[in-house]
Amino acid sequence: MSRSRGAALLLVLWLIVLLSALVGAFALTARIENQQGRVLARGTVGDAAARAGLEYALMRLALPDPALRWQPDGRPYAWQFHDMAVEIRIVDETGKVDLNAAGSDLLAALLHAVGAEPDVAAQVAGAIVDWRDEDDLVQPVGGAERAEYAAQGRAYGAKNAPFETVAEVQQVLGMTPALFEAVAPHLTIYGRLPSPDPQFADAVVLQAMGVDADPILAARAATGALLAEAVLGGGSGTYSIDSRARLEGGRSARLRAVVRTGAGAVPGTAYSVLRWEEGASPR
Structure with missing residues (x-):
């Protein structure tokens, strides 16, 4: 019990x-x-x-x-x-700054203003212009067409057409995530003005x-x-x-x-x- x-x-x-x-x-x-x-x-x-x-x-x-x-x-x-x-x-x-209307000088100045070194700013600015223009000619300063993308292991070349979004600029040769984060607030595709x-x-x-x-x-x-x-x-x-x-x-x-x-x-x-x-x- x-x-x-x-x-x-x-x-x-x-x-x-x-x-x-x-x-x-x-x-x-x-x-x-x-x-x-x-x-x-x-x-x-x-x-x-x-x-x-x-x-x-x-x-x-x-x-x-x-x-x-x-x-x-x-x-x-x-x-x-x-x-x-x-x-x-x-x-x-x-x-x-409009990605489809601004010249390379203004683009380079903007990239430099957000922290890019002058030579990097000029190269990326030229690549932006080459991305949107219709020809396969590389810009006199900087720039990048199909050959330059291929040399960097990119399967694609310059689009040769206008930017459709600001985010698209991340695909441009030389654009880094840090540089994009710094410059993106100052970019547009809707301004339609060269300046x-x-x-x-x-x-x-x-x-x-x-x-x-x-x-x-x-x-x-x-x-x-x-x-x-x-x-x-x-x-x-x-x-x-x-x-x-x-x-x-x-x-x-x-x-x-x-x-x-x-x-x-x-x-x-x-x-x-x-x-x-x-x-x-x-x-």
Whole structure:
């Protein structure tokens, strides 16, 4: 009898331990799922806030009053969407260097401005021009056609056709991931100008153009300059918009898009999307 009671007691104790472990595991799983749900819900709200920032930016760009109209020159605009802070930057695509229109000198100057050595900048700039032109002649400075690609073990040669995306420039001979990351924010295929519009260009592009950036950037930073606002106007109608909603814990929901408004938009819509990228970022 004593042994049976001892065995029964031991079995009951093991059952209690097992049930406690199961309850603990269930409680931990429920807590993790609750936290994941909260993060997901907050992220969804953040994505909606970033999208709202883009829509609001387009509305402010179209305002007729120059005192209220936002300018597409890269300056940051702060906006509150319910309880979430949103920072918005707008850049007119004519303020960037167009891969299909810029000359090799401007391209080389831009690459040098973002950190490339002068000889590397000249070589890559020539290769960019050779990539988009229709002939098989190598540029006088730098450049690369089929033979140069083959010598580097590339199975393809120069495309001999216009760039279709900014990302395509990564295939150009001499373009490294680090150089592309540095130069990509200053490039476009939608500007269609041989030289960017200095009204909308950032400091790096202005430097590449040989323009003194300080007075231009100082004028943009000044507030209440209605005359400058009136002169600038709303831009070309094709814009890069970076909308970032701040989340808890220092993270943010970010939307980066290139959109076209006005006559260039799809009929029946306020704007057409040329590029769209969204997601959370660590800061």
